[in-house]
Amino acid sequence: MSKIWIDGKFIDSSKAKVSVFDHGLLYGDGCFEGIRIYNGRILKLRSHIVRMFESAASIRLQPGHSIDEMEEIVRETVAINEQKDGYIRLVFTRGKGTLGLNPFLCPTATVIVIVESIKLYPNEMYEDGMSIIVANRPRVPKECLDPQVKSLNYLNNILAKIEAIDAGVLEALMLNLDGEVAECTGDNIFIIKDGTISTPPTSAGILNGITRQLVIEDIAPDLGYTVQERKLDLEEVLDADEVFLTGTAAEVIGVSHIGEKSVGCGKVGPITHALEDKFRKMVSENAPED
Numbered sequence: 305m306s307k308i309w310i311d312g313k314f315i316d317s318s319k320a321k322v323s324v325f326d327h328g329l330l331y332g333d334g335c336f337e338g339i340r341i342y343n344g345r346i347l348k349l350r351s352h353i354v355r356m357f358e359s360a361a362s363i364r365l366q367p368g369h370s371i372d373e374m375e376e377i378v379r380e381t382v383a384i385n386e387q388k389d390g391y392i393r394l395v396f397t398r399g400k401g402t403l404g405l406n407p408f409l410c411p412t413a414t415v416i417v418i419v420e421s422i423k424l425y426p427n428e429m430y431e432d433g434m435s436i437i438v439a440n441r442p443r444v445p446k447e448c449l450d451p452q453v454k455s456l457n458y459l460n461n462i463l464a465k466i467e468a469i470d471a472g473v474l475e476a477l478m479l480n481l482d483g484e485v486a487e488c489t490g491d492n493i494f495i496i497k498d499g500t501i502s503t504p505p506t507s508a509g510i511l512n513g514i515t516r517q518l519v520i521e522d523i524a525p526d527l528g529y530t531v532q533e534r535k536l537d538l539e540e541v542l543d544a545d546e547v548f549l550t551g552t553a554a555e556v557i558g559v560s561h562i563g564e565k566s567v568g569c570g571k572v573g574p575i576t577h578a579l580e581d582k583f584r585k586m587v588s589e590n591a592p593e594d
């Protein structure tokens with residue numbers, strides 16, 4: 305049984321609970337991070353914690369710990385669970401309050417660190433590629449709730465994920481209100497055309513994925529590619545030679561079909577395979593923790 309860190313105490317996972325008056329539960333008022341542990345190292349721990357604090361600041365939530373303290377708490381939770389490979393879920397909720405909306409009537413944030421093992425997409429998908437659909441539901445516009453805030457309000461993504469599951473696939477591509485390509489429900493998207501890799505800019509209204517940044521800054525350049533961050537329309541994605549997704553849980557995964565249409569020749573392309581391999585090599589040998 306794993307031990308959950310919750311508000312300063314380690315609690316057995318079967319006994320860890322939050323109040324029914326917690327605004328995280330009542331209103332989705334809070335934020336979270338998903339982080340991976342590879343071979344005893346915590347991939348991009350610092351970047352995840354910094355993003356968590358940015359999410360918290362943008363909803364005016366104060367977790368009551370500094371960035372350094374939070375890093376220490378996460379490391380301690382990983383150590384006590386003796387988890388060498390796995391997944392960390394970090395959650396800040398607004399905490400216990402009244403039934404009213406006022407977040408400032410919640411005196412103390414609830415802070416939770418969960419360490420678990422992880423189930424990735426099935427192995428064959430990394431070899432053969434995954435099928436996705438284009439969701440009918442647009443991504444929530446940044447003027448309403450900026451997708452750069454990794455908030456506990458994931459209903460926009462969940463409703464698009466339901467569209468995917470109804471269509472018999474596991475991921476859905478979401479467009480923004482201007483019809484530009486944004487991101488998938490839990491992953492960022494990249495395309496490759498004539499040897500050039502492109503991905504939507506954060507201004508399209510997306511989460512600036514840590515894996516996305518790793519591909520742009522390290523993995524693609526290590527293989528001799530520069531990634532262009534630019535507006536993409538759906539036609540370009542459907543016409544790409546290769547399409548791949550990135551995310552903490554997904555890592556780097558090729559897309560073989562979008563709806564009825566095959567991507568390239570309907571298999572994972574060579575550049576995507578090279579990026580997948582480079583990512584796996586990096587995390588298994590020496591995952592950067594910065």
Ligand code: PMP
Binds near residue numbers: 487488490492511
């Ligand atoms: N977009 C969304 C909406 C996500 O929830 C995630 C994380 N699952 C991503 C993109 C990928 O981000 P990261 O690489 O930081 O996990």
